[in-house]
Amino acid sequence: MPELPEVETTVRAISGFENSILEKIVIHNRSLRWEVDKDLEKLTANKRIYKISRRAKYIIIKLDVYSLMLHLGMSGKLRIQNKKDNYFKKHDHVEFVFKDKKIIFNDVRRFGSLHITKNINDHPLISNLGIEPLSRSFNKDYLHALTLDSKLNIKKLLMDQKKVVGVGNIYASESLFLASINPLRPAKKISLSECDDIIKAIKKVLKQAIKMGGTTLKDFYSADGSEGYFKLELNVYGLEDKPCKKCKRKIKRIVLGQRSTFFCENCQV
């Protein structure tokens, strides 16, 4: 489900819990993408939260010695709830309990994960990640070097988290539309100036999506319960057979690497 803007939106929604004391973590179902560490509850009881941040699509919660890494997978979301409202929803797996409130991790499909580790950057799921798309070092030269080295088509390359993080299926399609690049193009054949177009498009799309609270297609809600309104800005994603906003021809849907991919054959070369 969530790509960088949705994760960022979620992080911002729970940032108010920084400096709060996490009384305890209650786990109802350890069987997520990976089995949750048996010692996690013990290691996190009555710890202050120093920092809540994002790396790639991971939510990082820094305690004293340990940090938590939470990935929302395809269907995960957080929900802030008053502690006294003691209700549960189906697929509530983890509760982060504070003095008056709790944050609940709900994940229908259980592709999400929760890890505890001392040093985030040494964790194997983090250490091999590519660079942040909104950082300065994500620029045309960086991307061009990657493309020259790759046999993938450009869309698959952009979604490869080892190369650049945070771009998922929606924003890959949307960025390539803005950059007027066909998603099927072999990465190798993308010129430096086209790389520049792609970089600018990705940054623009991600920033705008964050501003609008992410994209709610059907069931993404931020932790405060609000929807993301970037859906209204989508140009191609989920719009098969609808008229292209530039040329009015029909948007095409194809499958690349088992993922739906939307683009305009006329505008994207």
Added chain:
DNA sequence: CTGAGATCCTGTCTGC
């Protein structure tokens, strides 16, 4: 090393 395809899981929607 790279890249393609299968796979994890539950729910919803479409078409017969």
Added chain:
DNA sequence: TGCAGACAGGATCTCA
């Protein structure tokens, strides 16, 4: 209405 099949915001793993 039932039922099969496709599809869903991700990313790891297995194998060539």
